[in-house]
Amino acid sequence: MTDLKEFTHVIDGYKLRQVEVLTRPLRPGVQETRYKIMYHALAEGQVRNEIEGAQLLGLDVKGRPFRRFLLEFRRRLFAPLLFLDTETSPNFNTTQKANFECLRKLATFQTLVYRHCPENACILAKSIIELAVQNDVTLVALEMATFLKRYYVERVPDSEQYLYYQAYVERLRLDWLAENKAMESYQAVIAPAVKFKSTQLQISKRAHALVESLSLYKEKCNTIIFVSGYYATRYIGEMARFHWHDAIAVCDEAIRSLNDKLCTSPRIMAVFKVHKVICLTMLDRYTEALRLNSEVIQAEIEGSRNWFLYLDNQLLVSLKATKYQFACETATKIYSSRNFATMPESIKESWTLLAAYLILADRNESINSGIQLEKVLNFRLNKFLNQVPNYSKDKKGLNVPILIAQFLFLLQAKEFDRAHDKLTSLRKYRVKHFNTEDGYYRTQLFIRMLCSVAGTAFNKKLFLKKTVDMIKTVTQIPKGHPDQHFKIEIIPYEILWQWVANCLD
Amino acid sequence: MEEFRELVLLLKNYSADQHIEVFDSISIKQSPFWVEGVFENGYADADHQMAPTPGMNGHSKATCHDPSQSRQRLWNTLLFLDLTQEDHHDPRRVAYLCWQRLAVLKTLMAAGAFKSLREIAESILQMATAYELTTIVIETAAQLRQFCALHDGNMSGFKKYCQLIDQYENILQAEQAADDEYCAFLFLQNQASCSAQSLSQHAKEACQRLQPYADSCTTSAFVLNFYFLKLQAAFLEAEWEKVVQISNQATQLLSRKSVSSPAKIGAFSLSKALGWANLGQLDQALEALNAAIADEIEGNLNWYRLQEMKLTWLLHQSKYAAALDLAKTLNLKNKYPEWPQEQKRLYNSVLLSLADLGILSIPNRVKGMLMANCLPFRNLHLPEMSSANLDAKAALLLLQLPKWIQSGASGQVANWFQQYLEWSGACAPQSRRLETLVTTLQDIEAGQKPAQAALECITQLKNLPLDYSSPEAAPEIIKIEQIMDTLIRL
Numbered sequence: 002m003t004d005l006k007e008f009t010h011v012i013d014g015y016k017l018r019q020v021e022v023l024t025r026p027l028r029p030g031v032q033e034t035r036y037k038i039m040y041h042a043l044a045e046g047q048v049r050n051e052i053e054g055a056q057l058l059g060l061d062v063k064g065r066p067f068r069r070f071l072l073e074f075r076r077r078l079f080a081p082l083l084f085l086d087t088e089t090s091p092n093f094n095t096t097q098k099a100n101f102e103c104l105r106k107l108a109t110f111q112t113l114v115y116r117h118c119p120e121n122a123c124i125l126a127k128s129i130i131e132l133a134v135q136n137d138v139t140l141v142a143l144e145m146a147t148f149l150k151r152y153y154v155e156r157v158p159d160s161e162q163y164l165y166y167q168a169y170v171e172r173l174r175l176d177w178l179a180e181n182k183a184m185e186s187y188q189a190v191i192a193p194a195v196k197f198k199s200t201q202l203q204i205s206k207r208a209h210a211l212v213e214s215l216s217l218y219k220e221k222c223n224t225i226i227f228v229s230g231y232y233a234t235r236y237i238g239e240m241a242r243f244h245w246h247d248a249i250a251v252c253d254e255a256i257r258s259l260n261d262k263l264c265t266s267p268r269i270m271a272v273f274k275v276h277k278v279i280c281l282t283m284l285d286r287y288t289e290a291l292r293l294n295s296e297v298i299q300a301e302i303e304g305s306r307n308w309f310l311y312l313d314n315q316l317l318v319s320l321k322a323t324k325y326q327f328a329c330e331t332a333t334k335i336y337s338s339r340n341f342a343t344m345p346e347s348i349k350e351s352w353t354l355l356a357a358y359l360i361l362a363d364r365n366e367s368i369n370s371g372i373q374l375e376k377v378l379n380f381r382l383n384k385f386l387n388q389v390p391n392y393s394k395d396k397k398g399l400n401v402p403i404l405i406a407q408f409l410f411l412l413q414a415k416e417f418d419r420a421h422d423k424l425t426s427l428r429k430y431r432v433k434h435f436n437t438e439d440g441y442y443r444t445q446l447f448i449r450m451l452c453s454v455a456g457t458a459f460n461k462k463l464f465l466k467k468t469v470d471m472i473k474t475v476t477q478i479p480k481g482h483p484d485q486h487f488k489i490e491i492i493p494y495e496i497l498w499q500w501v502a503n504c505l506d
Numbered sequence: 507m508e509e510f511r512e513l514v515l516l517l518k519n520y521s522a523d524q525h526i527e528v529f530d531s532i533s534i535k536q537s538p539f540w541v542e543g544v545f546e547n548g549y550a551d552a553d554h555q556m557a558p559t560p561g562m563n564g565h566s567k568a569t570c571h572d573p574s575q576s577r578q579r580l581w582n583t584l585l586f587l588d589l590t591q592e593d594h595h596d597p598r599r600v601a602y603l604c605w606q607r608l609a610v611l612k613t614l615m616a617a618g619a620f621k622s623l624r625e626i627a628e629s630i631l632q633m634a635t636a637y638e639l640t641t642i643v644i645e646t647a648a649q650l651r652q653f654c655a656l657h658d659g660n661m662s663g664f665k666k667y668c669q670l671i672d673q674y675e676n677i678l679q680a681e682q683a684a685d686d687e688y689c690a691f692l693f694l695q696n697q698a699s700c701s702a703q704s705l706s707q708h709a710k711e712a713c714q715r716l717q718p719y720a721d722s723c724t725t726s727a728f729v730l731n732f733y734f735l736k737l738q739a740a741f742l743e744a745e746w747e748k749v750v751q752i753s754n755q756a757t758q759l760l761s762r763k764s765v766s767s768p769a770k771i772g773a774f775s776l777s778k779a780l781g782w783a784n785l786g787q788l789d790q791a792l793e794a795l796n797a798a799i800a801d802e803i804e805g806n807l808n809w810y811r812l813q814e815m816k817l818t819w820l821l822h823q824s825k826y827a828a829a830l831d832l833a834k835t836l837n838l839k840n841k842y843p844e845w846p847q848e849q850k851r852l853y854n855s856v857l858l859s860l861a862d863l864g865i866l867s868i869p870n871r872v873k874g875m876l877m878a879n880c881l882p883f884r885n886l887h888l889p890e891m892s893s894a895n896l897d898a899k900a901a902l903l904l905l906q907l908p909k910w911i912q913s914g915a916s917g918q919v920a921n922w923f924q925q926y927l928e929w930s931g932a933c934a935p936q937s938r939r940l941e942t943l944v945t946t947l948q949d950i951e952a953g954q955k956p957a958q959a960a961l962e963c964i965t966q967l968k969n970l971p972l973d974y975s976s977p978e979a980a981p982e983i984i985k986i987e988q989i990m991d992t993l994i995r996l
Binding site: 021022023024040043044071074075078079080081082083084085097100101104105107108109111112113114115116117121124125140144147150151154155158160163167174178181184185188189191192193194306 | 510511513514517518577581582584585586598599601602605606607608609610612613614616617618622626641644645648651652654655656659660661664668671675682685689692693696697806
């Protein structure tokens with residue numbers, strides 16, 4: 002009972018009536034605290050903004066009492082957040098559950114340490130260290146081992162235990178350092194691609210140098226985070242050089258390595274599989290790509306965010322492979338999912354674009370799905386044509402498929418003036434963002450072909466004459482080389498060229 | 507309110523409330539361990555005996571009898587305790603709050619709730635940087651770095667956090683090296699075969715290895731281990747001026763930081779006090795000891811130990827009235843935990859013995875209070891030689907010496923102390939002082955006049971000063987010289 006008695010010192014000093022769990026239901030007839038009232042109002046959607054929040058409490062929205070309330074309210078949300086129900090939720094796999102458990106225990110452990118409850122801290126550390134080590138939760142394992150090492154040399158001297166935990170600490174310190182370096186390397190090569198213009202070659206060189214420096218740890222560290230960071234840096238380096246075969250080899254090596262670890266989460270494995278899918282797609286190996294992607298989807302929990310992202314991949318690859326029927330089935334699966342509404346707008350916008358191409362395919366190729374695609378995909382053409390999507394601001398080059406799709410819809414509707422405006426935007430975009438060093442040769446050529454439509458006064462014969470040589474050149478350039486962003490050419494340009502021609506008289 | 511809604515929805519979607527098993531204010535105080543922990547010491551108040559309120563958290567209301575279940579619930583409760591009544595700037599509080607928030611941050615990251623993430627992370631980083639919580643700084647900066655890289659594409663932010671991590675990795679390396687050296691020293695110290703000389707040598711070499719870091723790293727974690735090692739070397743070589751000097755340096759370094767834990771500074775104040783005491787400067791020692799006491803949390807076991815030390819030193823200085831006042835205060839301390847019973851009884855007995863000897867006058871009211879918690883100090887019988895409380899037994903027997911000598915049983919007491927020396931493992935200087943006492947008692951048994959023998963004993967003890975560096979092994983709550991002095995007067 003020593004460890005339990007230890008608590009009496011800590012808890013005796015508190016006003017225990019203030020132990021409050023905000024997430025518990027409101028009790029009828031009991032005057033609840035403002036924090037609990039606010040929590041439930043937010044959960045029920047009764048409060049949508051600060052004005053409503055202040056009104057609920059009878060406070061001035063700009064006054065200091067309300068600001069102070071918000072600060073304290075946030076603080077009181079922290080403790081319940083450590084108690085997420087990961088056990089019954091389908092959205093978390095075993096490794097993630099172990100992670101959450103370790104984090105919760107870490108918070109408790111450190112509280113015990115700094116509140117002078119060493120006996121409890123010792124019990125907790127011993128009970129959680131194995132779980133943390135088994136699941137590669139290195140920080141948690143390191144903190145526990147460091148405490149136990151000191152405990153067995155300072156508080157309860159025991160040479161054997163001390164030496165045991167000392168060895169643990171040394172290993173875990175190295176793991177922690179290596180993980181940090183690996184993640185930094187991965188982030189260093191992935192960050193430029195998120196927002197900034199960066200030539201692929203620079204990324205490739207940087208990745209190569211970083212992989213070199215990580216090789217110091219390669220023999221010594223085998224944690225999931227390190228292995229993931231290390232191989233992710235490597236495949237980004239290979240992909241940045243458009244070495245799709247090499248990138249596939251790296252992904253395979255990573256998958257093998259992670260497979261050896263029992264605690265590897267399918268989600269981490271999926272990162273490498275999905276990138277292999279991209280590489281296979283860039284090599285026109287669509288069948289293999291789709292098969293692997295299906296494997297990834299199978300391993301993911303239906304309705305989770307990642308499940309949607311993998312379906313998004315499947316939809317894109319199916320369109321590239323011109324397997325419109327399969328694309329149609331995939332899109333239906335996405336849009337009919339119960340969790341569709343909970344997905345972020347940015348992801349939904351990506352689906353809208355793919356839906357637009359699917360509808361274009363249906364109009365040009367008659368998929369014969371037997372369903373009204375516009376209705377199923379909740380596609381509103383006017384909205385699509387008039388909105389400037391966030392997606393366009395996101396990454397270099399991805400504005401192109403949006404403008405092309407808008408142009409095709411307008412061309413089909415014979416709205417030549419508005420179609421001309423889209424061509425102007427495309428031309429400006431090409432001049433502004435693409436140059437000869439940038440690659441994107443297929444896209445650059447195709448934009449030039451499209452822009453030539455305006456010069457032919459939307460005449461089919463003239464258009465074909467003017468572009469026949471260009472389309473031959475496009476066909477000769479493989480999709481994966483030179484540089485082409487995975488998502489820029491949603492349906493092969495050769496087919497889009499045919500669709501353009503079909504729309505002209 | 508968007509970021510609040512994100513958190514609230516996360517909680518709502520994952521039904522956290524079903525899994526938060528905390529004790530409510532009523533049930534926690536009805537559990538058996540609470541009753542044992544609080545009530546067994548004779549302390550109770552009306553609030554602790556409240557009846558359960560109907561309708562309080564249903565599933566947590568039941569009293570837990572299974573210790574592991576109780577423990578789990580208590581651990582959970584710990585995260586929900588109201589913290590507003592504590593000192594917001596207490597470094598220990600900041601530390602565990604930062605760890606709690608880091609765990610929340612990583613949970614949010616793993617659960618994909620990004621809206622609140624940045625704000626929480628920035629506040630953790632600010633606190634952890636200010637309070638030198640190196641691991642937390644690195645972990646939080648790594649989360650922010652990831653956020654910048656993967657979500658924002660913010661390269662300048664990414665670089666900023668990379669630099670911060672680099673900087674703190676160097677600090678962490680220094681802190682880890684100091685921790686390793688200190689643990690290695692303790693490990694050696696725990697080995698029975700290790701001599702003081704080799705220990706001292708080890709401490710000195712460890713300090714030399716850490717010196718390069720000392721120039722660039724001044725965090726509390728590093729300073730503590732580094733200066734503790736320096737102190738150990740000085741202690742082991744009995745270089746008391748050096749002990750005072752090192753303690754002063756460390757206290758100055760740590761005091762400059764608002765983030766230093768008072769208890770850690772207190773540890774150096776105590777070393778300084780012991781240094782001064784061994785230099786024979788008990789006034790300065792008491793001053794330093796007072797500083798150490800002030801830095802401790804009032805009422806914890808360490809605080810009581812320091813107060814006992816102060817009590818002993820006041821008695822050594824023959825400041826009996828001050829000692830009585832202090833004992834009175836400690837006796838009256840009724841907030842849990844109380845002054846440990848064994849020590850309380852020993853010191854009360856010492857004061858009462860002094861009163862019996864006519865050295866100290868104790869008012870009847872106070873005497874009654876001391877008598878209520880004391881050992882049988884008036885019974886002349888030789889205590890059993892067992893390892894339990896041997897020092898306390900020796901301390902009490904020392905006080906009874908004049909009576910034993912007067913009753914002509916010096917030889918028996920001499921034999922007892924002879925045995926005590928074999929059993930207790932008292933440190934060398936302490937043993938020599940007791941050996942002198944044993945010789946004196948044997949001389950008296952052999953027929954020497956007690957006053958003459960006592961005088962000779964005092965003369966010999968002048969060359970054998972009391973070693974204050976290992977106070978736990980010292981039975982001399984009243985110095986042998988003082989007892990001999992009493993013998994002469996008698």
